[in-house]
Amino acid sequence: MGKQMFEIVSEGSIVTPRGFSAGGLHCGLKKTDRNDLGAIRCEVPATAAAVYTTNIFQAAPLKVTRESMADGRLQAVIVNSGNANACTGQQGEEDAYAMRAAAARELGVAESDVAVASTGVIGELLKMDCVHAGIQGLPEQMNVDREGAEAFSQAILTTDLVKKESCVSLVIDGVTVHIAGAAKGSGMIHPNMATMLAFMTCDAAVEQASLQQLLKQATDTTFNMITVDGDTSTNDMLVAMASGLAGNQELNAEHPDWEAFAEAFTYVCRILAQSIARDGEGATKLVEVSVSGAVSELSARAIAKTVIGSSLVKSAVFGADANWGRIIAAVGRAGEPVNPETVDIRLGDIIVLKGSRPVVFDEEEALAYLRGDTVRIVVDLHNGDGAATAWGCDLTYDYVRINAAYRT
């Protein structure tokens, strides 16, 4: 990493990039009065890219969104929470198409330019009367100010406690372009090739193929590197839209500012992914596992994800227990090449294992570190140049409480 080529827009949101408005409301799908329906709209058809879950049981809205994405263009996204519209058969598909048609009509865009996303309980039909009434009320909620983005961000949450947002800006061809994103996700988080629901907006002009490739690459090192519980959802979807209204020359890999743009884009993905991990169901802290010295980047990723996914490691972090034995046991079962004699492990700056041998450390210092709200586990295998970082959270009583009675 060199010098950061972009700036963080602290009050920015998905409506900061030129051309985008957003809104949300409560239509009755959630039992509480929290928002459960939201939309993003772009003034012009935007260049779009998307990645989806690799779960075999893909929810109905994913089929509809893939169809809309066929031409690499979107002008609006309609999302509901409280119901995943997954494993709902023919009726579920018809409902997803009906959502798209209603959103297109009310938001004044072409049906084929609308993406549909759903999140919530699997296996129940959508209450379409609620959905239709809600969509009719959306146009007056659409807003180019921050409150529109907040209403949208609220509308996509389920067991999430906090909104996940990020916005950055950078200068390309002498004009300022913005990249922003909003995401949800707290449980059933173990994205594979895609992620929880996440939506990114951008006002740069970007070539569609380049945007899709960048989205895929950024996903591999951000959203695909988080886990809350090892369970990959049926509804994961990440959609990015670029309005092109910033006025730059179209970006692609040949553009001199491509690296800077890609770095800024990946940064937004990483912030959203970390936010999801930190807000994992029941979590009290963000856990970051960095692996270096692996035989390859792919190998480092596999090891980092194995450690971050270990229930024993997660429980130890919750208990602020410097139990490095569980970390090395997870490294050793990852199925990747590891030299059993050369592993170093640090908790933050505290060295606990050197050359695979225990190092005497200050337990009080370790306890104080592990009680913080962010815990970094650093593993150096001294076995190659591969490196990767994964993010997750601790395993707590609240995780069990939340998931022992999610439906009821």
Add this chain to the structure above:
Amino acid sequence: MGKQMFEIVSEGSIVTPRGFSAGGLHCGLKKTDRNDLGAIRCEVPATAAAVYTTNIFQAAPLKVTRESMADGRLQAVIVNSGNANACTGQQGEEDAYAMRAAAARELGVAESDVAVASTGVIGELLKMDCVHAGIQGLPEQMNVDREGAEAFSQAILTTDLVKKESCVSLVIDGVTVHIAGAAKGSGMIHPNMATMLAFMTCDAAVEQASLQQLLKQATDTTFNMITVDGDTSTNDMLVAMASGLAGNQELNAEHPDWEAFAEAFTYVCRILAQSIARDGEGATKLVEVSVSGAVSELSARAIAKTVIGSSLVKSAVFGADANWGRIIAAVGRAGEPVNPETVDIRLGDIIVLKGSRPVVFDEEEALAYLRGDTVRIVVDLHNGDGAATAWGCDLTYDYVRINAAYRT
């Protein structure tokens, strides 16, 4: 499965097969006064077979045991709990060899006929003064009665709440032979090619290569099909010893009673494996996942293990929540071929999904079923002939409590 060819010996134990004695005592490795050192001894050198963890970081005692097993013969096993003697370097190896030498001397057998096993905390050196004093006290504890087996079974436990034992008998060549086993395991349970600590005794004469092959096969469908937390230990080991004192002709695959013997042997493995799963850390119930209609047995195994390992499924079972959406989401992320339109799911006898579509079921009946102490999840993929069963447990507050402060 045809008619069961063997009988369950309800009061049987690892000393029921002819030739075996066992014992255990407290030597000071555990903070409580529970037994932490145990041994099994055979009157004669026994034909032996073993499987070990595939974790890259293998504990010191595994190296020593592999060496003793080189000739396929064992006469004694020495085991401690409270300390895994893993990641302990050169000193750890020397300690494991010293344990073997002391046990050989005190039990009156050759060093090369002694297996060593350890279980407990990773990364701390064994208190060898305790170990040596304990081993000196072992001979007077060795007993051919049930109390010897009980003292041994207690000595191998860590966070386990109950002992795991099984014993069966069957008639071969007109003589009664016995197969028995004792196991431990409650956390860091996700065996791969091997298992937690488990010890089997048998008085049949069995060809060594046949015994090793049978042990491997039986392990694949029993110990390797359980999971508590997805974490594979550094110390997993399963050792089987056959004294040959029953008087049958040596068993191998050509013997007419081989099938019956293999079935009985596998039954003991299955009972021990199920016992470990039911006594998983914090568990309130045994969960069994049976998958049929997969494209192959290997594929069925992978899917069954994915479902049994899902934290969301495990939490739902704890909460007696008939949340089949999490089951199908786990099936769909297993990375195996599944037809998304043809999946049936039952909870016990209650059909909740048919042809991948929700079936209206009696929630009260499901609640009552899920509150039982054994929950069976049955998945039929209608996509082939492959079938497999996996065992695990629910994810509870107590799991988190136990693992948030294991070392401290």
